Each structure stands twice: as C-alpha cells, then as structure tokens.
Amino acid sequence: EIFEHICARFQPRVLAGRRILMTAGPTYEALDPVRGITNISSGRMGFALARACAQAGAVVTLVSGPVSLPTPPGVTRIDVKSAQTMRDVVMNAVGAHDVFIAVAAVADYRPVAPSTEKIKKSADRLSIELTRNPDILADVASLPAPPFCVGFAAESSNLDTYAQGKLVAKRLKMVVGNLVQDGMGGINNQVVIYDAKGRYPLPRASKEEVATGIVAHLASLLN
Amino acid sequence: EIFEHICARFQPRVLAGRRILMTAGPTYEALDPVRGITNISSGRMGFALARACAQAGAVVTLVSGPVSLPTPPGVTRIDVKSAQTMRDVVMNAVGAHDVFIAVAAVADYRPVAPSTEKIKKSADRLSIELTRNPDILADVASLPAPPFCVGFAAESSNLDTYAQGKLVAKRLKMVVGNLVQDGMGGINNQVVIYDAKGRYPLPRASKEEVATGIVAHLASLLN
Numbered sequence: 001e002i003f004e005h006i007c008a009r010f011q012p013r014v015l016a017g018r019r020i021l022m023t024a025g026p027t028y029e030a031l032d033p034v035r036g037i038t039n040i041s042s043g044r045m046g047f048a049l050a051r052a053c054a055q056a057g058a059v060v061t062l063v064s065g066p067v068s069l070p071t072p073p074g075v076t077r078i079d080v081k082s083a084q085t086m087r088d089v090v091m092n093a094v095g096a097h098d099v100f101i102a103v104a105a106v107a108d109y110r111p112v113a114p115s116t117e118k119i120k121k122s123a124d125r126l127s128i129e130l131t132r133n134p135d136i137l138a139d140v141a142s143l144p145a146p147p148f149c150v151g152f153a154a155e156s157s158n159l160d161t162y163a164q165g166k167l168v169a170k171r172l173k174m175v176v177g178n179l180v181q182d183g184m185g186g187i188n189n190q191v192v193i194y195d196a197k198g199r200y201p202l203p204r205a206s207k208e209e210v211a212t213g214i215v216a217h218l219a220s221l222l223n
Numbered sequence: 224e225i226f227e228h229i230c231a232r233f234q235p236r237v238l239a240g241r242r243i244l245m246t247a248g249p250t251y252e253a254l255d256p257v258r259g260i261t262n263i264s265s266g267r268m269g270f271a272l273a274r275a276c277a278q279a280g281a282v283v284t285l286v287s288g289p290v291s292l293p294t295p296p297g298v299t300r301i302d303v304k305s306a307q308t309m310r311d312v313v314m315n316a317v318g319a320h321d322v323f324i325a326v327a328a329v330a331d332y333r334p335v336a337p338s339t340e341k342i343k344k345s346a347d348r349l350s351i352e353l354t355r356n357p358d359i360l361a362d363v364a365s366l367p368a369p370p371f372c373v374g375f376a377a378e379s380s381n382l383d384t385y386a387q388g389k390l391v392a393k394r395l396k397m398v399v400g401n402l403v404q405d406g407m408g409g410i411n412n413q414v415v416i417y418d419a420k421g422r423y424p425l426p427r428a429s430k431e432e433v434a435t436g437i438v439a440h441l442a443s444l445l446n
Contacts, residue, residue: 033379033403034328035262037254068291105257108344118379118403121331121355130349156256156341180256180341 014219016057021097021147022050023090023104023136025065027083031128032115039105040185043067045152045207046103050075052211053101056219061097063089065104083107083133090136094147099222101150102137105184109133141170148222153177154184163194173221176214183207193217237442239280244320244370245273246313246327246359248288250306254351255338262328263408266290268375268430269326273298275434276324279442284320286312288327306330306356313359317370322445324373325360328407332356364393371445376400377407386417397444399437406430416440 024046030036043064050062051072060075063086071077078093080086083106094100109130119126141149151172153163156179163177175194182204183189190204193214202213247269253259266287273285274295283298286309294300301316303309306329317323332353342349364372374395376386379402386400398417405427406412413427416437425436 031260034264034377034407035260035330037258038261039258041257107258108342109349112348116379118377119331124355125335126332126353128351128353130351132344132347154257154341156339184257 013057014223015053015215018053018058018099018222019061019097020053020058020099020101021061021063021090021093022046022053022101023063023065023086023106024050025067025069026105027065027086027107027133028081029083029107029110029133030081030114031111032117032119034118037107037109037111037130038066039107040180041065041067041105042185043069044187045183045189045210047072048207048211049101049103049214052208052215056215058099061093063093063104065106083110083136087134087136087139090140094140094143098147099150099218100137100140100147101152101218102140103152104136105154106136107133135170137172138170141172148173150174150176150218154180156180159192160199163192164199167194167196174218195221236280237446238276238438241276241281241322241445242284242320243276243281243322243324244284244286244313244316245269245276245324246286246288246309246329247273248290248292249328250288250309250330250356251304252306252330252333252356253304253337254334255340255342257341260330260332260334260353261289262330263403264288264290264328265408266292267410268406268412268433270295271430271434272324272326272437275431275438279438281322284316286316286327288329306333306359310357310359310362313363317363317366321370322373322441323360323363323370324375324441325363326375327359328377329359330356358393360395361393364395371396373397373399373441377403379403382415383422386415387422390417390419397441418444 025043026039026041028036028038047069054060054074062077112129149172155162163175167175178191189210193200248266249262249264251259251261270292277283277297285300335352335354372395378385386398390398401414412433416423
C-alpha cells in the first residue's frame with residue numbers, strides 16, 4: 001500500500017480527472033450447477049491496466065469475471081460471472097464514466113438452456129446448443145453519447161485485419177491487439193495498438209510494462 | 224516449511240509407508256485455442272487432502288488440473304489440463320502406488336472436434352458436439368491388481384443414492400460424497416463417507432479439517 005503510494009508519486013498523472021470503467025478476466029457461462037464454458041484469460045492484462053490507470057491518476061471501476069487476482073490499490077472492483085451480468089453491471093455504471101476499456105474475454109456464446117441439476121453422464125455423445133451473448137463493447141459504443149471506447153482483440157491469426165476491422169466496425173477510438181499465443185493466460189504480452197491514424201507495435205514485455213505503454217497512448221489520444 | 228515440519232511432528236503418522244496417487248482440481252477441455260469447458264472445482268479439497276496425507280506420513284503424488292494453489296510441502300505435483308492427459312499420467316504412475324484417491328472433477332465430456340483457430344462469432348446459434356471422456360477412476364479400479372481406490376461424488380441432489388451407487392458400480396473401497404452447494408468451489412465442506420459397512424457424515428468444517436477426518440477414516444480401512 002505504501003509502496004503503491006510511492007510508485008504513484010513518481011508516475012506522471014496523465015489520466016488525472018478521468019473516470020475509467022473497465023472489464024477484465026474471462027466470463028463463465030454455466031451449463032449446469034457444476035460445469036460451464038470459460039476461456040484461458042487470467043485477467044492479468046486487465047488488472048495490470050487498471051492498476052496503471054489508477055497510478056496515472058484515473059478513478060477506476062473494474063468489472064471482473066472469475067479470476068484469482070488481488071484488487072489493485074485504489075480500484076473499485078465488481079465481481080461477476082456471466083456475460084449477461086457483466087453487461088448489466090457495465091450498462092448501469094457507464095453513465096458515470098468518460099472512458100470504457102473492454103479487456104475482458106467475454107464468452108461470445110452461452111448455453112441456451114442451462115440445467116438446474118447436474119447433468120448425469122449417460123449418453124456417449126452430447127450436443128450443447130449455444131446462443132450469442134450480448135456484445136458489451138458494441139452496446140456501449142453505440143450509446144447516444146458513448147464514452148471514449150477502447151477495445152481489445154485477441155486473435156490466433158490475421159491480427160491486423162481483425163483488430164482494424166473491430167476498430168472500424170464498432171467505431172472505437174483505440175484497439176489493443178495481440179495474438180492469443182503471445183499473451184493470453186501468460187505473464188508477458190506483445191501487443192499492437194491501433195487507432196484512426198495507424199498501428200503502433202509495443203515491444204514484448206511484462207503485462208505491467210505493456211499496461212504503462214497502453215496508458216501513455218490512451219493519454220495522448222485523450223489530451 | 225518449518226511450520227509444516229512442526230505440524231507433521233504432531234500428526235499421528237497413520238499413513239506412514241503408504242504411496243498415494245491423487246487427482247485434484249477441474250479439467251479443461253479446449254473448444255479452440257481460447258475457449259473451453261471446465262467446472263467450478265477450485266482444487267482446494269484435493270490439495271487439503273494431499274497435504275493431510277503427506278502430514279500423516281504418506282508419499283503423495285498429486286495430478287492436478289488448472290488451479291491457483293500452492294503445492295503442499297512434500298507432495299510431488301504433476302500439472303495437466305485435459306481429462307485425457309490426466310488419465311495418461313495416472314495410468315502411467317498408478318503401478319508405483321498402493322492407494323488411488325480420485326478427487327478431481329474430471330470433465331465427463333470433451334468437444335469432438337476442437338478448432339485449431341479461434342472460432343469467430345458469426346452465427347446466432349451454435350451447436351457443440353461432445354463425446355464421453357475416459358472414466359479414470361473406473362479404469363484404475365478395473366485394473367487386474369488395482370490399488371485401494373477412493374472416489375469422490377459431488378451431486379446436486381440424491382447424494383446417498385448416487386454416492387452408494389458409485390461405490391458399488393466401480394467397486395471402490397470408499398466414497399466421499401458432498402452436495403455441490405455444500406462445498407464445490409468454496410472454503411468449507413460438508414461430506415459423508417461411504418464404505419462397505421455404512422455411511423459416516425462428518426461435521427461441516429474447513430476443507431483442511433474435513434481432510435483430516437477423511438485421512439482418519441482411510442487409515443482405519445487400510446490398517
């Protein structure tokens with residue numbers, strides 16, 4: 001805590017006065033009381049970014065899926081499980097914020113009919129019907145008076161195409177892209193930042209260092 | 224570490240000389256490089272039991288699915304993700320052990336055809352075809368010279384019926400049953416032990432205390 005205060009003293013307060021709403025981690029879509037669909041997101045990139053934003057002077061609200069990470073000092077954290085709950089919390093909170101950063105790896109699909117009882121194993125084959133989840137970032141970005149919206153894109157290939165497509169299609173101000181194999185679930189990350197003017201690769205580094213680079217770019221666009 | 228040694232000194236060495244193979248945690252069955260099916264198991268019950276067995280003098284090998292827990296002192300840990308890999312590791316190691324305790328919440332099904340590329344969200348509906356995973360405990364218990372086999376049963380209802388059915392069907396020596404809502408994913412647990420002679424409910428307690436009770440019952444059956 002004291003260490004955080006000292007760190008914060010030596011950080012440029014480039015986000016002072018900004019109110020930032022963020023999501024982080026995976027979501028968990030229940031199949032029954034025991035099983036569910038999730039993804040390999042550890043939440044580390046989002047938590048590192050929340051910490052870096054707070055150290056840069058922002059007021060940060062972090063909506064987190066199920067992760068095993070401590071809350072960064074000074075950050076207000078709201079824990080959720082499913083994409084639908086994450087959307088409800090975000091849409092309820094977004095009006096009080098002027099930046100929205102969607103880092104969470106939100107499940108694109110959820111089971112159509114989750115079971116209230118544990119499904120017994122009997123059949124050799126089983127088929128699960130899934131339906132599309134809400135697109136939280138698209139919903140926020142298409143509000144009448146949207147906040148400054150930043151997206152994340154984790155792809156297994158064709159990063160430039162997908163990330164720039166996301167920037168345009170969802171009318172975002174900035175997208176942070178990475179290849180799944182470069183960062184997801186791990187300690188380090190290698191990202192490319194995309195905005196209306198171009199693409200800016202950051203060097204491979206710890207997620208804490210990458211977060212500092214993202215904050216610097218975000219601040220340059222905001223100020 | 225020193226604390227563990229002191230604790231171990233005051234534990235009755237009721238499992239001295241026993242070689243115990245255990246599984247713990249959930250398994251993770253990949254749908255694509257990012258997404259997968261898992262369950263709410265935290266691994267805490269299995270890790271607490273591994274620790275209690277080691278403190279009681281056993282040599283413990285712990286095969287763990289993806290969890291965020293430190294390895295108990297003195298325990299040999301092998302990390303795996305999928306049920307198939309867990310089975311391979313267990314079948315390879317079981318010959319050198321005289322007790323097998325299956326605590327892991329192994330996924331009963333896995334996707335038939337996981338995708339090597341991240342599945343793009345396009346369709347409104349999606350259907351996933353699943354196929355049965357191997358039943359690791361049943362495979363071990365049906366070996367020509369099986370170890371002393373202990374199963375765990377986490378059910379959402381009808382605990383006695385399912386747990387006693389498991390004891391008989393898989394020809395186990397002991398089953399530890401609990402209701403999902405009583406323990407899975409949490410800090411405490413309330414279990415019932417089943418063996419050939421009857422059912423023995425343990426009081427609701429921390430998973431560490433429950434583990435001590437399970438070790439005492441196990442030792443009484445082994446000695």
